[in-house]
Amino acid sequence: MKKKSLFRLASLIGVGSFAAVVPASCNSLIRSVNHTEIAPDDSNRSNNNQDGDQGGLSNQSETRNQLSGLLNKQANQVGMYNEYKQIQAGLKGAYEAAKAVVDNANSTSEQLNEAKTALENAISQAERNKDSFNQNNAQLIGVYNQIKEQISGINESLDRAAYSGIRAKLRPIYQAAIIVLQNGLQTAGGSAVSLPYATKVSSDLSAALAKLPEWKQNADEFANFKKFALSPTNFVGPIANDNAEQPSDFGFSAFSVAVDASYKYAKNKIKVGDATNASEEVQALTDVGWIYNFGREANDGYEFSFDYYGPSKAWLYFPFKLSKQTNQTVSFYYSLNDRNAAIERKVIINAPTVDSIQVAKVPLDDLKFGRNKVAFSSIEGTTTPMVGNFYISSSDHNDDSVYNSIFGNTLSEDKNSVTVNFLDGYGLADNSKTLLRQVSATLGDSTESNAYYVIGWLGGNAGKIILCQQLQSTVLQELIRSMSTRPKQVHIMLVVILTLTKLVI
Secondary structure, three states, X not given: OHHHHHHHHHHHHHHHHHHHHHHHHOHHHHHHHHOOOOHHHHHHHHHHHHHHHHHHHHHHHHHHHHHHHXXXXXXXXXXXXXXXXXXXXXXXXXXXXXXXXXHOOOOOHHHHHHHHHHHHHHHHHHHHHHHHHHHHOHHHHHHHHHHHHHHHHHHHHOOOHHHHHHHHHHHHXXXXXXXXXXXXXXXXXXXXXXXXXXXXXXXXHHHHHHHHHHHHHHHHHHHHOEEEOOOHHHEEOHHHHOOOOOOOOOOXXXXXXXXXXXXXXXXXXXXXXXXXXXXXXXEOOOOOEEEOOOOOOOOOEEEEEEEEOOOOOEEEEEEEEOOOOOOOOEEEEEEEOOOOOOOOEEEEOOOOOOOOOEEEEEEEOOOOOEEEEEEEEOOOOOEOOEEOOEEXXXXXXXXXXXXXXXXXXXXXXXXXXXXXXOOOOOOOEOOOOOEEEEEEEOEOOOOOOEEEEEEEOOOOOOOOOOOOXXXXXXXXXXXXXXXXXXXXXXXXXXXXXXXXXXXXX
């Protein structure tokens, strides 16, 4: 009776309540309740959903990684369009949009895919736009690339201090070229930059580069020094018409004794051949010479011009001495490029002498890039010194080199000896009859005849001729015969042993 009532209750309250009531009524039914399971179906559905979610997350991660890979190449990709402003701006915008998506942790797989596709399309479109622009602006592309090459050529060759003047000359042209390259080929609005302007810049660069070898060679010469030999044609003013000349029998142009010269200019003269021959020639084998005075009239002076492509400052050197003793101040004016009197410089010579040659060094400031002129004139009430050849150096460290050139000195490699070229070097004679002569002869065991140079009539009272024993007898005869025309003179002859007009001391 009790069992029947229980089943009736079960049918009324349903299975859900049955599990709750049974434990209270009979412990033996707990086991049968545990076998009533509906969980397996729910469990299977739950496992299927997890597999699907994991697959979606994997695809999303892969898309994110691919998009990140494209973004990692942004610098290189965008940099390819530095010369194309509009194209580059569009590509930058596409990269920024893609980056915003990938940086958003909540971006869906679909959003990531769309951002990746859009960026890939933008990259491809930028390349097509660039190709199209280049095809439509081929002439501009050619000019632009030429400017790049020209700029590179300038940068690689002008880093020395000696080329500072060239760099200054090229700076405006160079800066114009830099602006062209910075502006690129395409404006932000999409149009091409000005072809006429780019062409003009390229043309200016081409013209400058064509002159660059000449400019650099000139600057290199002045970085050492350059000599400007005296010329009587460089006198200006009334003195230019003064045709008084040094005596024809003078071999040297300057002396260690006082000379009251009436001529403005003198030059060393080299005689050739037999002194007994009336047709002997005076050859221009040396440029050693002296200016005795610049003239006394208001417009008198001496000037010379030169092309110069070095730094804006250089130094002027010249040998000087007195022609005779004076109690006056020894000085003169010099000016650069016709500056007015206020800018002229006064050169005051300290302790000049008659019997020695000194070397002056004065600055040349604000030299022009190109043609320059230096002018010299006398100062009233003062004595103008004798002045020799002029030398200009753009370096302040060439004193020794200039000095050796003035006096014809060449040092040996071991610095233990010096060779003096007395044809090219400055020197003084103590007698107006001292001569320089060229003779042709063989020397030693050589059978080849060469030109040799001798200095004769040096003075003294020994009453004899000192000759070099190495010379063959034919040379001795020539030398004796050349001097025999002056039997009452006392002779000492110094004969050069080396060829190439060099005397070793």
